[in-house]
Amino acid sequence: MSGYFVTFEGGEGAGKSSALTGVAELLNLQGYSVVITREPGGISISEQIREILLDKKNIEMDARTEALLYAAARRQHLMEKVKPALEEGNIVLCDRFIDSSLAYQGHARGLGIDHIYQINQFAIDHFMPDLTLFFDLKPEVGLARIQANQFREKNRLDVEHLSFHQKVYQGYQLLQKRFPSRIYSIDAEQSLESVIEASFKKIMLQING
Template identity: 80%
Template sequence: MSGYFVTFEGGEGAGKSSALSGVAEKLEEEGYSVLMTREPGGINISEQIRNILLDKNNTEMDARTEALLYAAARRQHLVEKVKPALSEGKIVLCDRFIDSSLAYQGYARGLGIDHIFQINQFAIDHFMPDLTLFFDIKPEEGLARIQANQHREKNRLDVEHVSFHQKVYQGYHLLKDRFPLRIQSIDASRSLDLVIQDSYERIISHINT
């Protein structure tokens, strides 16, 4: 039995991580075997790369260096954790995947969506998610959530100018238009309970299609 790969995407403060945990709980209650993971990270090597990428002291990082590090972390995470779980028939819920690189480095950093897509196709060997949920919330609202959350550690991307986050948001909408069969929008401005329920129903519907 092959598993099912679902990625959670969106800008900073969209609530992806909280929604992912809630969806995993609901799926497990229904008897599904679920693996929760994240990018960059998820396994030891990728977590080390994550620390470099998100360190607030690394403000001098070149955009192409950033893109290549994300792709490297993605490759290791995919072969070491995601694919083995899918081969066991699990539903893998991943906080970020290739679309983050396309929106952040490809569009917002100005490196080109097609160029970043090509780099990542080498890294993931054309392995794409079965379903991607885009948590759609205006950048200003997402950043306000981050500022209000005293327990959330601020990373290098959080301190980018709001114009950068607006470009990320635009990038995601371009991707949604480009991959309409894979990417579905979730209204992330609603309460967490509603977002979780909506996300859960989208996944179940897609699995049963």
């Protein structure tokens, strides 16, 4: 494949979605063809699964059911959108990918990172990002940002207890140690402009390196 696959990861309120949009604009200015997408979602089938996963009414959802739904949405999204875009030579910027499942369901839900990794390897057939940017922000700060943003719709994960989000953060830290050559940390407490600049510079370094 001639494209480049970058995933944006982090806890709730870390600002990765806003950073992704800013990075895409800078890449476009450099003449790169960029495809923006997200997980769960990005295509019709996966967006339908997203509605089930994030609906606040679905509080009775079993942790394994949740993990399998994320993996199913990921498979369809990968085959229908990500791989074709990469084959056309695009840079694909994706808001969340496999590391979200490893941190949220694997570590925070207590299902085990290795178990969730195996489930997802079946789903993505060992297809991993070229680069993952982890937006490093303490969960307390991220949740405070969400509460202060009156325009953001609160989903099922936003209303989890702080202890859950702390476990998510711990999960990402474990993943950084496990995949040091792929996962790069961005200080998400900086201004949005600084976060975008740091993210853009890292992507350019990787592409041109």
